[in-house]
Amino acid sequence: MRYYRVATHGGPRIIVRTTDTAYDLTSVKDDLTSFLDLIRAANITDSDIDEVADRLVAKADEVDVDALDADVTIPVAPSEIWAAGVTYEISEEAREAESAMPDIYREVYHSERPEIFFKATPNRTVGPGEAVGIRGDSDWDVPEPELGVVLYRGDIVGYTIGNDMSSRSIEGENPLYLPQAKIYDRCCSIGPCVTSTAGLDDPHDLEMSMTISRDGEQVFEGSTTTANMAQTCEDLVSYYNRHNAVPELAVLLTGTAIVPDASFTLQADDHVSIDLEAIGTLENDVTVV
The missing domain is CATH 3.90.850.10 (Fumarylacetoacetase-like, C-terminal domain)
Structure with missing residues (x-):
C-alpha cells in the first residue's frame, strides 16, 4: 500500500492508495493525521501498518485518485x-x-x-x-x-x-x-x-x-x-x-x-x-x- 499525507482546510489527512482506489483514513479516525500515528497504532496492536489500514478502509471515504497529487504534502515528518x-x-x-x-x-x-x-x-x-x-x-x-x-x-x-x-x-x-x-x-x-x-x-x-x-x-x-x-x-x-x-x-x-x-x-x-x-x-x- 502507498500512504500519502494531504493538506486540507480542516487539517492534514492520511490517505492510503490500493492500486486504483484511494481512501481517507482520517475520515474513520479523526486523530489519525500522520504516518507516525499509523505506525504507533500498528505497534500498539502488534500488527503492521497495512493491517491497520485494511481494518479502516471498509469504513473510510473514497478519495479521487486523479485529484490526489494536487494536494499531497510531505508524507512523513522524520526527526x-x-x-x-x-x-x-x-x-x-x-x-x-x-x-x-x-x-x-x-x-x-x-x-x-x-x-x-x-x-x-x-x-x-x-x-x-x-x-x-x-x-x-x-x-x-x-x-x-x-x-x-x-x-x-x-x-x-x-x-x-x-x-x-x-x-x-x-x-x-x-x-x-x-x-x-x-x-x-x-x-x-x-x-x-x-x-x-x-x-x-x-x-x-x-x-x-x-x-x-x-x-x-x-x-x-x-x-x-x-x-x-x-x-x-x-x-x-x-x-x-x-x-x-x-x-x-x-x-x-x-x-x-x-x-x-x-x-x-x-x-x-x-x-x-x-x-x-x-x-x-x-x-x-x-x-x-
Missing part, C-alpha cells in the same frame, strides 16, 4: 534524515572526479563499513511541489535521486523517494566540508508517499529515473536500478543503528547512481522530477538559498 554515500559505482567515480583526495572514496566503496552521514532536520526538508535549494556560495550543484528507507525505532517500515541536494564544488574542495555541502536550507526533499514494506517486493530491484527541465526544455535525463547498489538497505540500516540513539521516526537515504556530468549545474527555477518504481514521482522546483 532526522540521514544518508549513505558511495553506494553505487558511478557515485564513487563521480566523488573521485570532483575531489582532490580521490582515494578515500575508492576505499569506502570497497569497504564493509559504508559512509553514513547526517543529512537534514525537519525544518530543512521539503515535500512534493516545494522548492529545493542550492547554496548561494556554490557554483556546482546537483540533485541526487535516492531510495529512502523509512525507519520506526530503527526498523524498516516503508520506503519513499529522496532528493539529497548537494554542492559538488564545496565537497570537492575538501572532504571535511561535506556537512556544508549537504546540510543547509531546503537541502532535502522526500515524497510523494511511503510505500509499505509489504507493498514493495524487492527494494533492490527498482527502476529509477530523473529528468531536469529548464525553461520548459529537458536538460538532463538519467536512469538506473537499485540492483546496482553495492550494499543492501538492511546493511546500511544496521550501520545507522550501531551505537546510535536513533529517533522514533527517521529516514535513511541509500545513495545515488544518477549523476549529471561535470559540465552540468542546477540553476534557479529548474524543475527536478524523480520517478521510482513502486513508489511514484517526486517533483520539485529549484531556488537559491
